[in-house]
Amino acid sequence: MANISDIAKQAGVSKSTVSRVLNGHKHVSKEKRRIILDVMERLEYSPNGNAINLSRGETNTIGVLVPRVGHPFFHQLIEGIGQVCMERNHTLLVIQTEHDSSKEEASMQYLRDKRIDGLIIGAISQPQLLKTMRTLGPVVACEDHQGIVPSLSFNHEKAITMLLQHVEERGAKTVGLCLGNPDSGVGRVRREAFDQYLKTSTLRHGIQWYADRCYSFEDGQALASQLLTIDLPDAIIVGNDEVAAGLIHQFRKDGIRVPKDIAITGFDDRPIARALGLTTIRQPVVGLGRLAAKQLLDQKELDNQKKIILEMELMIRRST
Amino acid sequence: MANISDIAKQAGVSKSTVSRVLNGHKHVSKEKRRIILDVMERLEYSPNGNAINLSRGETNTIGVLVPRVGHPFFHQLIEGIGQVCMERNHTLLVIQTEHDSSKEEASMQYLRDKRIDGLIIGAISQPQLLKTMRTLGPVVACEDHQGIVPSLSFNHEKAITMLLQHVEERGAKTVGLCLGNPDSGVGRVRREAFDQYLKTSTLRHGIQWYADRCYSFEDGQALASQLLTIDLPDAIIVGNDEVAAGLIHQFRKDGIRVPKDIAITGFDDRPIARALGLTTIRQPVVGLGRLAAKQLLDQKELDNQKKIILEMELMIRRST
DNA sequence: TTGAAAGCGTTACCAC
């Protein structure tokens, strides 16, 4: 593989001049530029990215930290971030933790060793790591982490409130709650918003109607079966469309009428929600990803206090 | 940020020695090793990745080329590849083309400029690029590209055959086909297998029962409405669960009984398939990703002729 | 067991 010196030699110029045409600098005579370009073409020259990175001290690469790319929220997020990266000639490094917390720590390494210029946090289970990360380079989070790093997030409080208000208007007197990871940022915020709403409402909740760590269709089915062994609440707020779909599926199988016997709501507005007529919350996740990437790439100085809140939309369907 | 020279200086040794402990070489006295480690700790030293990459001429990073990470097939694939990368301390670069063919060409650049050691092709719309890619470095494809690059792929012929056999056994006399991208590797293979099967069967197909470029739930709904304006086939093979779900949804809305009036099959065994009781084909995509990554990382010399075929499973449910 | 020095392929500063 030819390198910049080969080009310089064959073109009868110095490396500097070659570098100049490589980077589109002015002050290179038309004549030499042409010759250099010719030689490059002939030798199928391509600059070595690592050398450029090393020399410039930056990589034009950003990372995104997610538990799993398979999760709908995260792959939409990555899609959005990826779009912006393309538009700005940056590359995107995807770091999957697979819920292994040591992987979260390892992700800092990319920042440390200069393999990425910045990092977007899709979700993190050890928020205490954020402080260190922030010292290593630009970071933005896609969940709220009160002032430790700049963040963009959805208005989960409002979403939960909308859902509760909605089922209450439809006549629910009792309500259940089913979450995914209760320790995640979202999990905590949703839980709080839920509790908060109940304080000022006549809606009743009971511990027997609470569940968490539900992630899949099957988890939803299992939960339905379990709920059937006790009294059903009039409504249940579920943190994820697929779990909600599992519930609906199992309830219907067992002759429970939705929403007559129990109203069910989901989150995310996935295709399955449309298919089953599930009332849910639509979150513009791709848009969130785009915004996060822009924040990271645009801001020279990131403000840790900066917090952007995105609104969501209530999609009312026949499950409530 | 401290660099290797700082460490050497402070520890009173040469860069070589520091480098040796960095890379776990033997022949370093216990004493010096301890001192060096201490200094590193104190200075919070972390080696610069780009310098290592440049010096070694490899990056321990591989790329994966996909149209969109949002597509279920591709994010499962990425998940599998990512797992293997983690296990082997490699990094994964995700390259999204968003169906823009110039992005496919651009992806070769990563190989050229040494930013990645190898490339996994999730899907490619311009297979002619593969020849060039192969000259630039190790490449494996997750679709069959007859001997241009080593490939891993699912036995789509057999899957289509199983589906057709199945609906035929259930009494279908006429059958429709609905594909995604007809020009993709999979699209072509499925089409051919479909045509092939019909030749030796009494099942009938007609051009009015063919559709392609259907990707979403909504596309399925639209197709259902369109089919309703003509005679329905007894069964329809759909290349994607979400599209099949859209069909079922719309048909039911219009009073068409599934599978009585029309049997429907999907592909992928997504949650939505279980929810709607859709007969479909389950593909172990994560496993495919894992295998592909292992191929790329394990083989010193990749054999372009090598072809691994993975079997799939027919999931029979109540839509047929 | 250790060190000196020559790469690796660029960029960027300083002369001319």
Added chain:
DNA sequence: GTGGTAACGCTTTCAA
């Protein structure tokens, strides 16, 4: 406009 040369931070070979 152009060229020389010192970075950038590491690995690796050769001697000692």
